[in-house]
Amino acid sequence: MIHLLEVHQLKISEASTGKVIVHDGSFQLKQGSCLAIVGESGSGKSVTCRAIMRLNKPWLRQTGRILFKGENINALPEKEMRKRRGKNLCMILQNGMGAFDPSSVIGVHLKETLSEHFGWSNHEIAEKMKKAMESVMLKNPSEVLNKYPHQLSGGMLQRIMIALALVLEPDLIIADEPTTALDTISQYEVLEQLIQLRERLGVAMIFVSHDLGVVKRVADDVLVMKAGKIVERGEMQTIFLAPRHPYTKYLVSTKLALSNHFRRLMEENSVAES
Amino acid sequence: MGRYMVKRVLMSIPLLLVISFLTFVLINLSPLEPAEVVLQSQGVPKITEELLEQTKEELGLDKPFFIRYIHWLIDCIRLDFGESFVTGKPVWSLIGPAFLNTFKLTMVSSVIIILLSIGLGIICALKEGKFIDHSVRGISFFLTSMPPYLLASLMIWYFSVQLDLLPTSGMTSYQSYILPVTVITISYAGIYFRVVRSSMLTNLNEEYVLFGRASGLPERLITMHVLRNSLQVAVSVFCMAIPIILGSTVVIENVFAWPGLGSLSVRAILSRDFPVIQAYVLLLAAAFVVFNTISDMINAAMNPKLRNDL
Incomplete structure (x- = not known):
């Protein structure tokens, strides 16, 4: 099996102090598979993702090799890298509210992105976006395109990002905590759309989350990170059934404790009702 | 949008009324008796009680406070600010041309x-931490901290006296603008470009910049988006800067003998010319209200979120 993405000894450090944020991380991603990166906040998940996009702040230095379709994108000139962002490597952010220019209608960002990559006319873009937006269950797409971000909900904006990814047809989607900022119902809808997106495009995905429950539904493989180090990796089921590293055990047990607690509460309720 | 504009303009009317009332109250709180000032400036050798009463009646100062305010307000709306106690000329004929001169200087x-x-601001924000950012901030810090009168004197000495390139004072041709405008610009630009810079930097850290970059947008487009959002903060600051400069040209006007509001107001205050002081305060306060309204309108045009607030 060919790996779509191979990360070799990715090291991210502060340029001024030399403080290491991510230690020699290596991992691979197969074509069409979904890798979840799990860990607490500050463990280096997001920085790792942005390192693949090469969008970390300029004061962070990254070394190592990032092979995307066999090409080391860590060594690409910025101009070449920019062409790959969006078209080959797509990102879905945590906070839909902040992801679009608050002073422009949503359509502006979509138009700029699509005409940059494909040179389509406005009419073509509107048609394609409408279709994609309908498929992620957004009603009245042409109206939504003319709305400002603050007039839409976080879940809707998240689905607009997914719709954009649908039109861009990238090879890899990096979803950085895409459901964390949402309420439970929107969370469910967005997750459904992400799963469908994978099925429709056959696209590979990196899914960052700290919620094991969410991860369990989408991912094939898991990477557990703690304090900038990858502490455990493996297939989803294995990690859940037989976690080896104490931190993973802790994560899994809290997840189980939480659902057990919930189950017990529900049982108590039903006993009380009867 | 049109409705917002109308509402916003209507909202400034009560504000202007409050300001006019406060102006009137404050001037009337002054311990000096206006009638006495008038008589003194007319050179009356001996001020008797009788003469005071007579003058008060002439000036309408014997009427109750509130009636006087209403009369004054109605006159003000007609741009009739009364007559100067000192020269006896209509206040508007003094303050009108002076205001225009200061306004020209301020606007340029x-x-x-x-x-x-x-x-x-844009250059420094985009080159944050680089040499150009440091040098622009360093030089501007140095220039801004120099007192304007020192800077003005130095410039007059060098450009007008040593090199004989520019007029030393007065308002005779477009050349007269160069020195005062330069001094004012140096004193203020150093402060205001920091507003643009920091606002740009805040916006560059926003998620939408990351998402724009992650979507493969060229930096040129991203800068335009960032600029548009950053300028919303700056617009309010800039619009307020205009009345602030309008009111603080006293030093510059005195150094350059500019026939404007600054010199006029200082003279009026020193000679206790109440109608002129009143008109000056009112005019500046009105300028603040007007520019604040303008800034809100520009902001509403730039930021769709604000339009719904009213």
């Missing part, structure tokens, strides 16, 4: 300050 300076601030 403001336009340059705004353009310079935006330009330098």
